[in-house]
Amino acid sequence: MDAERWWPPFVEVVAIVWIALFVVDVAVTFEVLVVSETVASTVRTVLQWLLVVFLLDVALLYRWSEKGPRAFVRANWFLILTVVPWFRPFRLLRIGRSIRALRLLTGSRRVGSFLNKVRGKCHSLWCRLRD
Template identity: 80%
Template sequence: MDAERWWPPFVEIVALAWIALFVVDVAISVDVLVVSDSFAVTVRAVLQWLLVVFLLDLALLYRWSDEDPRAFVRSNWFLILTVVPWFRPFRLLRIGRSVRALRLLSGSRRVGSLLNKVRGKCRNLWRRLRD
């Protein structure tokens, strides 16, 4: 299906928008950001509507999975948890798999050399930020 191809990137963009608006909402709530009342109400309304997109995402993932509900929940519990935007950063844990793959690739000279350069740059940047 065509929707199966464009839907996941769309949801990721919506997730980034939700996170940005959530930060704005928190800043408004703690008086770090001063805006008009109508703007604050609009931000909260958009946040609520974006939650509908995340629920629709879960429904579509179930529809496309060809599993019964119990099997879908058992096999996708982590994905279901991360549908709630507050838990979306946990999707970064999937990066752990990629890091393991990079470690295997680091055995080759070219990839190992590149990873060492990136690691060195990150260390320098971290030291600058700490000081």
């Protein structure tokens, strides 16, 4: 499905916009940034509407997953938690977990050897492209 391909990057862009607007809203609240009441109200309204996008994100992921509700929640509890944009930075923890898993795999001789070969090929390709 075409939407399954463009939806995740769209949600990530919306998350960046949400974070930027949230920073603006906090700055306005603590009077670090002075804007008109209309602008402040518009920022708050956009923040609320962007939350709808995050809820729709989880609904679409559930629909595309072909799992039952319990299995989906069990498998994606972390994703569901990060629907609330305040928790979105916690998605970075997934990257850390992936790096740890990769480090464990490189300890294995076969996988480590394979990854070293891939790294060597990438390096030689990079050198050829640079010249």
